[in-house]
Amino acid sequence: EADIYQTPRYLVIGTGKKITLECSQTMGHDKMYWYQQDPGMELHLIHYSYGVNSTEKGDLSSESTVSRIRTEHFPLTLESARPSHTSQYLCASSDGTAIQYFGAGTRLSVL
């Protein structure tokens, strides 16, 4: 079992609210990732970080932002949630090998 934690597991929120999805890992991994996944669909990379103070956008356009102030913490923020943001958000980390370790995910519903 990977030591990577996401909170909350489920979130139902109204349109226009600001939300932050938390992701923490205790493995000391430099590389961290955020994916978005809709039911029955592939994972889409929306943000990644190769170390502290390093963040990049992925290949799926997202209105979310991320920060990496500490190695173990990689939160994702939506300034103003919309129904189109309803999805599952998965956080992962890697030590630079090819393997990625995933958290359990946050299922977000925006009403």
Place this chain on the structure above:
Amino acid sequence: SQKIEQNSEALNIQEGKTATLTCNYTNYSPAYLQWYRQDPGRGPVFLLLIRENEKEKRKERLKVTFDTTLKQSLFHITASQPADSATYLCALDRPGAGSYQLTFGKGTKLSVIP
């Protein structure tokens, strides 16, 4: 851009039989290929990685083959059990990103019937 196709969205097999899942890819020659398992409402869990110079990899009841000529990987689960029911994802390293980024397929949902 690279494209991954997993043979079917769903596969039903009888308990005790061998399940075979297919992953085909185009527009790229990956250095390695991985298989992950994903249960409903959970994140993927790594199962096996196979490199381009390896033909076959085994782990307990799991076997992966990698044919770089056909651009195909086969994932086998022998003596399948109902607990093997899950969605299995194929993933490739991305061009230009080294081992740091992956592209995932949509997955094949496996149901093992008792």
